[in-house]
Amino acid sequence: MKEKYTRFKKFVKAIAMPRWARWVFRGVLVTFLFMIVSYVSLAWYINTHKEEVLASVTAELNEGLTGTLEIGDMDPTFLSGFPRVSLRLEKVVLKDSLYARHGKTLLKAESLNIAVNALALMRGTIEIKKVSIENAAINMYTDSLGYSNASVFKKGKKAGGEGGGSFPELRKLDLEDVTFVIDNQKSGKLYNFAIDDLSGGIEYTDGGWDADIRLNTVVHSMAFSTRKGSFIKNKRVEGKFDISYEETDSLIVIKKNPLEIGGEDFSVAARFKTGGTAAKFAINIENKSILWRNAANLLSPNITGKLLMFDLKKPIGVKCDIIGDFNEKGDPLIRVNAEVEDNTLDTPGGTLGNCSFFGVFSNNHVKEKGFNDANSAIKLFGFKGDYSGIPIAMKKVFILDLEKPLAVGDFSSNFKMEKLSGIIDTDLLKFSKGTANVKLNFSADIVDFKLSKPLVKGVVSIEGANVSYVPRKLDFKDISVALNFTKDDLFISRIILKSGKSIVNMDGSIKNFLNLYYTDPAKIVLTWNIYSPQLHLGEFMGFLGSRQRTRAAAVKASKGNVTEDLNLLFEKSNVDMKLRVDKLYYNRFFATDAKADVLLTDNGVVVKNAGLKHAGGSLIINGTMLQQGKINKYSLDAVINDVDINKFFYAFDNFGMETLKSNNLKGLMTSKASITGSITDSGMMVPKSMYGNVTFGLKKGMLLDFDPVKNVGKFAFPFRDMKNIEFYNLNGKLDVKGEKVTIHPMKINSSVLNMDVEGVYSFGRGTEIYVDVPLRNPKKDKDITDKKELAERRNRGIVLHLKAVDDGDGKVKVRLGGKKE
Incomplete structure (x- = not known):
């Protein structure tokens, strides 16, 4: 025992402290013991005065309210709020004074933990410093007249004019598994957040307060207009908010911080004006690398549907500003900017590669027309790219009015004609040479993601092109074309076309071209002026036969298919030609000074007032040809004046007669004929197919070495010259x-x-x-x-x-x- 006492004295001597330190130690020890005693006392007090404390807490919380706060039960939870006293409130329900009218409970929580000032509690006063809410629903409701159940926090003035109390000043706020809804019927707005976790601390300053909040929530609705749908619908939002409040300006400022929205990394900043009747806000969202579709799907459906007309394969940088007033009806101002570099763009009209442009979306294209779809615009600036290998440049392209979309802009390109094989099926048109230069301004309606009724101004020029029109097996060389688009019409000039030995110069126009091209190609009429110093008709016999359907036409093409559109144009449009030819060749036929009015339709050819000089005389022809495949029906009215009958029969291959040949005839023939018949798609007369009548006259005629007559001569006139018979004014009529x-x-x-x-x-x-x-x-x-x-x-x-x-x-x-x- 003596040894133990000796060791204790040595320990005390080893820890010997200065006098002041011993007093400090004693003070801390006393304070700690006091706190323990106080907590024990509080526990005893709360447990023995539970009803009084619950009533006091309820009264304190109701002090700043115009409605009612109901608390089902209360238990102390000291350690969770140390050094403050924590109270766990069960079955908490908060209603405003007009609950009976609208039936919207502002707060309904299974449990609500509050941290109170222990000393104040001992004095009988409740000072709440922290609130934690679990398993709760918060529903802030505003009716169509503007009344809000959030007015439960607004205390009217007391008698004497002094202001009433306010909701307790909080230092910390925690939410867990809380549904938070703001339903504003007056302005048509709905915000619905499923908050998994929210924790934040609040520091009060002379001019307001600062808050540091962390949030993890799913946004079920963030609809600035319930009619148009929600932004970031069903997207998870997770991140930190640094918030400050300036009481002088009634301004809440959220500093720029990283925020994860729907799995994408954004930077977000915001400002909210809370003073007065306005509730203005400005939200800025930025993402430096996000896919176009992912960005579009974060917006409201009315905007998303329009933006998804397009798609970009690589990530882009986007910025979005949302500016508005929570108390105003309709959408806020929405402005989205996108920087695109070396990307691939999918559009309703096809895919464009190597795209670069600066894009802007705004729902306030014209400031005074409000924030709506009709005043929305998608704008592209400095567009560059290529379409199937064809380079495209557009200084600006706007898609305006997303209710009735209208595309306006400019278009320019310079390319080799061979590149068109990537756009136009080679079974329709095949290009092997030449260059094209395009400069156009355009505007067009967009119907079902397709251009309709466009207005185009500008010029398309083609130089030195070789092209094959495959359905009719026609080949043309060294084509030069200038297409001049005006507001309504298309003027075609400076066309030089070569095909074999033929040389053709053409110009023409189409009235109301683009409107009819998209609405009714069968009504298109190309007024066409054609001049040729020499024309070999045999090189154009493809026009006699029916068009051969291309693979693109045989199978129904997708919307916007260029080949199918051109197929329909070539097949259905009409051509009204004024034809002038110095020298005309067709097999044995040769004529000069040929003139004709020719109408080409989708099923045939009409010839009017065709005149030409042939075999020393002249021909005037009117006729039609109905294309029916390899065999085509024709109808012909012809007037022949003083034509050398020998050359005439030779030119038309004796009209199919096997006995009477051109070398049997001589003289000048005048004739009128009205004939129908058939001709092959290669231009050959179909034997035995002619019907009609012919009247003829022959001057200075001779019948030479004609076997049937010679046979008669042998029998009846053996001594007369039956080989050379001269005729005098021979006239006749034939029915064929x-x-x-x-x-x-x-x-x-x-x-x-x-x-x-x-x-x-x-x-x-x-x-x-x-x-x-x-x-x-x-x-x-x-x-x-x-x-x-x-x-x-x-x-x-x-x-x-x-x-x-x-x-x-x-x-x-x-x-x-x-x-x-």
């Missing part, structure tokens, strides 16, 4: 019916003999021609000039009645026998 030609009664007066001819000549079988031949030699009457006397002498003497028929081999044989009456 397929392979048969009906010869109306016709008097033939010649140098060898006179004949009366009628019957049927067949290109196949069925020839039956009756010939009455007076045997009197016409040379005996050559000096008679009296027509009456000459007619009487014509049939004097023996008249030979002959019949020309075909035999089984298709050859014509002449027999004796006249026509049976």
Whole structure:
């Protein structure tokens, strides 16, 4: 025992402290013991006076309210709020004074923890310094007349004019599993946050307060206009807020801090004006690397739907400003800026690569017209990119009025024509050479994400192009074109076209071109002036046949398909041509000074007032051709004046006759014909297809070495020259019916003999021609000039009645026998 006491004395001596230190130690020890005693006393006091304390807390909280605060139960939780006293309030319900009218509970919490001043509590006063809310719903409601249940915090003036109390001054606020809703029926706004965790501290200053808050929440609605939908709907928001309040300006400022929204990293800053009747705010959001679609999906549906007309493959930098008033109806001002560099842009019209531009979205394009879809605009500045290898530049492009979208802007490009193969199907047009230069200004409606009824001004020029129009197998070389678009019309000038041996100069115009192009191509009429120093029709025979459908046309193309649009244009549009040709060639046919008005439609060709010089005479032709595939139907009215019949028959390949050839004929022919028939898509007459009638006259005519006549001569006139027969004013009328030609009664007066001819000549079988031949030699009457006397002498003497028929081999044989009456 003695040894233990000795060791204790040594310990005391080892820890010996100066006198002042011992007093400090004693003071701390006394204070600590006092606090322990105080907490124990408070515990005893609260447990023994629970109803009084609960009533005091309830009264203190209700002191700053115009409604009612109900608390179901209360328990002390000392350690959680040390050195303050913490009280756990159960079943807390806060209602405003007009709850019975609107039925909206402002606060309903399963538990609410408050930290109070312990000394004040011992004096019987409640000073709340911290509030923690768990498993609660906060619903701030404003009706259509502007009344808000948040007015529960607004105390009216007391008697004597002094202001009433206010809600307790808080130092800390914690929320866990709290639904926070702001429903403003008057301004049509709805904010709904599912707060997983919110913790913050508040420091009060001379001019207001500063707060440091951390938030983790899911935004179910942030609708500045419930009619248009929510921003960042169902997106998680997580981050820190540094907030300050300036009482003088009634201004809450949120400093710029990083914030995660929907898994994307943003920088966010904001300002909120709280004084007066206005509740103005300004929110700035920035992200330096975000995908276009992800950014668009953070906005309200009415904006998102328009922005998703487009897509950018690589991340972009965006800034968004939202400026408005919580008490005002409708959307706030929304302004989004985007910087795009070397990106890929998907549009309704196709994909553009290597894109760079500065983009702006605003819902206040014209300041005085408010914040709405009709006054919204998507603006692109300094656009550069390429479309299927074709470089594109646009100084500015605007899409205005997102209710009825309108695109306006400018467009320029310079490219090799071969690049068009990436846009236009090579089964339609195939380019192998040439350059194009495009400079246009445009405006157009956007209907179902497609340009409609555009207005275009500007010029498209093409130089030295080679192109094949595949559906009609037409090849053109060294084409030069200038297209001049005015407000409504298209003027086409300076077209130089070469195809084989042909050279064609063209110009024309289309009235109301672009409107009809998008609405009714069948009504398009191209007024076309064509001049050619020499034209070989055989090189353009592709126009005779029906268009061959391209692969793009055979399968229904997607909207905006350029090939399909051009296919429809070529197939349905009409061409009204004024044709002037110095020299015209077609197989054996040659003519000069050709003129014609030609109308090309989607199913045929109409020729009006076609005139030309041929074989020393002239032809005037009117006709139509109906395209029906490889065989095409035609209808022809022709007037022929003083044409060399030898050259005429040669040019038209003897009109399909196998017996009568061009070398059998000589003289000047005048004729009128009205014929229908068929022609192949290669330009060849279809045998036995002609129907119609022909009247003709022949001056200075001769029949040379014609076998049927020679056969007659051998039989009846062996001593006359039947190989060279001269005719005098021969006139006749023929009816053509397929392979048969009906010869109306016709008097033939010649140098060898006179004949009366009628019957049927067949290109196949069925020839039956009756010939009455007076045997009197016409040379005996050559000096008679009296027509009456000459007619009487014509049939004097023996008249030979002959019949020309075909035999089984298709050859014509002449027999004796006249026509049976």
